[in-house]
Amino acid sequence: MTTKTMASNVYGWMDERLGLSELAAFARKKTVPVHAQSFWYYWGGITLFLFMLQCFTGVLLLVYYRPGVEAYESVRQITFVMNFGWLIRSAHAWAANLMMFSILVHMFSVFFMKAYRKPREFGWLSGMVLLAIAACFGFSGYLLPMDELSYFATKVGLQIPVAIPWIGPAIANMLRGGPDVTEFTVQRFFALHVVVLPALFIPLLAFHLWLVQRHGNAVPESEEAKPANERKSMPFMPNFLRKDIAMWIISLNVLALLASVFPWALGKPYDSLAPAPMGIHPEWYFMSPFEMLKLLGSVLPGEAGEIAGMLLFTLGIVLWILIPFYDTSKESGRRARIAHYFGLLAVFALVATTVIGYWTIR
Amino acid sequence: MSKTAIAENIVQENPENGDVKTRRAFLAAAGAAGVCYAAALAYPVYRYLASPSEMALSASAVTEVTLKDAQKLPAGSVLMFKFGPSPAMLIHHEDGQWVALTAVCTHLGCTVQYEPQADRIHCACHGGVYNPYTGANVSGPPPKPLKLFKVAVNAAGVEVSRA
Numbered sequence: 001m002t003t004k005t006m007a008s009n010v011y012g013w014m015d016e017r018l019g020l021s022e023l024a025a026f027a028r029k030k031t032v033p034v035h036a037q038s039f040w041y042y043w044g045g046i047t048l049f050l051f052m053l054q055c056f057t058g059v060l061l062l063v064y065y066r067p068g069v070e071a072y073e074s075v076r077q078i079t080f081v082m083n084f085g086w087l088i089r090s091a092h093a094w095a096a097n098l099m100m101f102s103i104l105v106h107m108f109s110v111f112f113m114k115a116y117r118k119p120r121e122f123g124w125l126s127g128m129v130l131l132a133i134a135a136c137f138g139f140s141g142y143l144l145p146m147d148e149l150s151y152f153a154t155k156v157g158l159q160i161p162v163a164i165p166w167i168g169p170a171i172a173n174m175l176r177g178g179p180d181v182t183e184f185t186v187q188r189f190f191a192l193h194v195v196v197l198p199a200l201f202i203p204l205l206a207f208h209l210w211l212v213q214r215h216g217n218a219v220p221e222s223e224e225a226k227p228a229n230e231r232k233s234m235p236f237m238p239n240f241l242r243k244d245i246a247m248w249i250i251s252l253n254v255l256a257l258l259a260s261v262f263p264w265a266l267g268k269p270y271d272s273l274a275p276a277p278m279g280i281h282p283e284w285y286f287m288s289p290f291e292m293l294k295l296l297g298s299v300l301p302g303e304a305g306e307i308a309g310m311l312l313f314t315l316g317i318v319l320w321i322l323i324p325f326y327d328t329s330k331e332s333g334r335r336a337r338i339a340h341y342f343g344l345l346a347v348f349a350l351v352a353t354t355v356i357g358y359w360t361i362r
Numbered sequence: 363m364s365k366t367a368i369a370e371n372i373v374q375e376n377p378e379n380g381d382v383k384t385r386r387a388f389l390a391a392a393g394a395a396g397v398c399y400a401a402a403l404a405y406p407v408y409r410y411l412a413s414p415s416e417m418a419l420s421a422s423a424v425t426e427v428t429l430k431d432a433q434k435l436p437a438g439s440v441l442m443f444k445f446g447p448s449p450a451m452l453i454h455h456e457d458g459q460w461v462a463l464t465a466v467c468t469h470l471g472c473t474v475q476y477e478p479q480a481d482r483i484h485c486a487c488h489g490g491v492y493n494p495y496t497g498a499n500v501s502g503p504p505p506k507p508l509k510l511f512k513v514a515v516n517a518a519g520v521e522v523s524r525a
Binding site: 082084 | 406407409412413416
């Protein structure tokens, strides 16, 4: 028996049991639209790749990380004692930031291509939940080294739910595991970060990806207007996949460069009696909401401002999440224009408040 | 016709031979670059995961351990200590003799124990027995004796060093 017939026998045996040829046929049939905006199709894939890198580097960190009282010491050990520990940790921190960035690019490209319209509402909604979980990943992961910065960032961040009327303080205490950020906080954030959040994120991600397979890529309105025979597309296998992988390799190289040239710092161990260090500020992806709340607080001072800020902020997020149910029509009518301007306003507000936030760091 | 002539014929019949060659060279170069890339990624990960074994290796370079106040160990008793990365035992025999040996069974690596009543070193895992003076394997599965260390007792403690 030659190797070729042996391989085909093995394939036949597996195919009979697993239905591989159906999958292969499906993969051959799948195409990706080609047009001027095709570039934005890569960002979902880049996010997926960065998430896989997070799983990989996260497991590597898990090999030496110890939550609780030893948290800082174990991160110090990873950073300064273990071979290349600094690189693994730096890659994990940088990839988290890159992943947040690629999620935002992906979300806004979906928004402006109006890819949330029927039948893709669940794609949009699941994406919103994935973004929220990713933010929780970022917030919980930031505390794990228990250095000065992560201590104060968590302290400040957990003051936000306190502003929720009545139940706010109870929620904050539940998250913190007490009235202050302590080793109990780091222990429960660790449980969230490595067990609870992945358990929520991965199935939802699978659902999100399944929806993309089911409905295919959405095309922008300019493409939709064209007759079917004028639209171009390329096969997913192998053409798009090849380009996808090229994007992944570019992302990996960017990550490797950032992680090794700008290694992630480890601050002093936290001290619950020390004053907050100068120039302390949230991570860039939390800068905008913090700044918005701060600005609203200065317009409307006191508790009224805090509550009004929270309400306005919540309203904006709810409107953003519900956009598929507002902007439903295929024709670009008034609602579509309003949605478009809403998107532009959101981008402007995000960028402006982030810039102001960094500008006003003292 | 000789074999070389046939080969020449094939070469002449294939005008794209040059392209095939350059393509092959390109694929080989790309493959080599890919292997280098993968190796550059795998190397730090391997070294990272291997850190504890590297540390143990440097710990095993230890040649001498000083056991402070161990000279006060009563006769007929044992002190367990770490010699580098692995457990070792210091026995103060009833007759006043001091013996130090590795405490790792040569059979399957369990930590052995000194039994003063039976005057033997015993491994609970598979019943190996060693002589508590020489470390010689007396009965049971152990294939080799336990290694002896040099012992020097002074007023401050006991110095154990590689024999």
